[in-house]
Amino acid sequence: MLGFNHAFRGLLQMFRSERNFKIHILIFAFVAALGIYFNISFSDWTSILLVSGLVLSLEVINSAIEKVCDLYSTEKSEKIKNIKDISAGAVLIAALFAVVIGMMVFFPYFE
């Protein structure tokens, strides 16, 4: 159970200090509220929860990579820029897929 404690502490730290993580949590809360409002199907919930979990966990990994970079050096560096940009790219890919899946799921409910 101690492992969970550390993990929850990490998430709390993410919530307190990472603006993007808070924004993604807010978007997830809004999408979940829409899902409840439209009473979306079980398979629609599966798609939404899977892609939301992917975006949120990649956001956490991205922040961890940024912190490792900053630990190594906070000086301006082309290599650190590349690492951070690539890591942010992973979040962007998941977020773009999340938008597409969100539209596919909710489009029929708006018709």
Ligand SMILES: Nc1ncnc2c1ncn2[C@@H]1O[C@H](COP(=O)(O)OP(=O)(O)OP(=O)(O)O)[C@@H](O)[C@H]1O
């Ligand atoms: N040491 C550095 N040298 C050069 N460029 C950097 C450096 N640190 C950050 N950057 C640039 O600034 C961007 C944002 O990095 P930062 O560590 O501030 O993350 P952030 O504010 O949490 O943003 P995000 O979560 O959107 O990546 C990086 O993607 C990179 O392009």
